[in-house]
Amino acid sequence: MASLVKTHTRPPQVQFDMLLIWVFIALLSVGLVMVYSSSIATAEGSKFTGHQASYYLMRHSMFIAVGLVAGALAFQVPVQTWQNYSPYLFVAGATLLVLVLIPHVGREVNGSRRWLSLFVINLQPSELMKLFAVMYAADYTVRKGRESNSIIKTFLPMFGVMAVVGGLLLLEPDMGAFVVVLAISICTLWLGGFNLKVFGLLVFMLPMAFAALILSSPYRLQRVIGFMDPWADPYGKGYQLSHALIAFGRGERFGVGLGGSVEKLFYLPEAHTDFLMAVIAEELGLVGVVCVIGLFALVVIRAFQIGRHAAFLERNYSALVAQGIGVWVGVQATINIGVNMGVLPTKGLTLPFLSFGGSGVVVNCIAAAVLLRVDYENRRLARGMPA
Incomplete structure (x- = not known):
């Protein structure tokens, strides 16, 4: 009588950092919603947009779609090729x-x-x-x-x-x-x-x-020191910052509600680009701001963890690329949020993954794909598979 042999199959190991993927999806999704919310009045009041309320929403959706395609293509490129x-x-x-x-x-x-x-x-x-x-x-x-x-x-x-x-x-x-x-x-x-x-x-x-x-340059010098007292010239060089601070003040803990911002109604310039965080603070309050900061913190932490894993595998270039992307996202997000809160001079930096802007969104998606590629190769090499 033939003996029955019970075979056990090991569950397949995940080859992708699903947490990081979901964090990127969350950032892009929050950005899409908030760009639409912050740009409705601007789009309706502009001849350039044809007075279409959804103009920036459609454009930003297109940028995200292009960014996702570019990211998917970039993920196919081995890290060694990027180095070469x-x-x-x-x-x-x-x-x-x-x-x-x-x-x-x-x-x-x-x-x-x-x-x-x-x-x-x-x-x-x-x-x-x-x-x-x-x-x-x-x-x-x-x-x-x-x-x-x-x-x-x-x-x-x-x-x-x-x-x-x-x-x-x-x-x-x-x-x-x-x-x-x-x-x-x-x-x-x-x-x-x-x-x-x-x-x-x-x-x-x-x-x-x-x-x-x-x-x-007197212009650059004024940009650097002008943030120290925006109320000294609230209708001039301190105009943007003063209205950003008003938005933060109105938001309090839970915000005035999605779509309820007053500052985006032609008071706060560039509300859907450089000062998107101010609209988030006004509509979603401290809770919304903390959630967004938490998502960026997760990106930076995972980037450094992926870099450390690559260094353990003696993949020095991959390690530095992963950590460099973490530095980039962390520094740019910190500067943008600091500018919106009035603790740093105005520098014209967008909020990564969230702010409206074609080049920024597409390049951010490519950087995310490169980071995921480093992690993908780490996982394969750790299991003795070719990268």
Whole structure:
């Protein structure tokens, strides 16, 4: 009589970070709802939108769809391929920053020349540069790891590259993007274990150069110090911030209700872009603000955990890319929220994944896909499978 053999099959292991995926979905979903809520009055009152209340909703939905497709394609690219092409991508990004400054090539809006017209949409090269800076800084740190004690071979090249990129960004002007790129570069070198002397020089010299550029322009200087007392000129340079603070005050703990914001009714400029958090605070209150901050905190924490796992597997470039994306999202979200709350100077930075804007949403989705790819390869390699 043949013996019956009972076989046990192991349940398949999850190859994706489902928590992180749901966090990204939540951020994009909250952004879609709040962009619509904050832009209805603006869209209805503008001839540019054809007085269509859903204009920004439809545009933002299209940007998210394009971002998801771009993210799906980016996820298919192995991290090693990103590393191989990171210097070329960085050069391409710098070239776009030059093109945007050329008259009749770059598009000027509200006194800033930050966009390249692609007929259907406008491309903002500074958004791409943030992603390329993450990849380039990670590759540079890995390549120069053996020479981390040499000031000439490590400090001077990185300082020169960042100074050039910073100069191009400030000529637009886009001080916020430069601050983010600067933070990415410095933190990546620190996380990569660079010699303290070299790291210290970079930390000292880059902010010094940044300060010199600010002091050289009365416009930049006023942008930096104007936030300290917005009520001194509430109808001038303090107009945006004063109304953002009013929105935070009206929201209290639970908000006035979704769609009930008064400040978005032509009082608060750029309510669906740079000052979206103020509308969230007014309509959803402290609870809504804390939830959004919690979602960003989860992204940063998981990015660093994924990076640590990659470092344990001796995948140094992947580790630095994951942590660099965490630094990027964390720094930009912190600056945007700080600006909305009046604790940081106005810098024109959007809220990642939430604010209206084609280039920002698409690049954010690509960055999310790269982070998920690093985690995917980590999981496969940990099980002895090829990445």
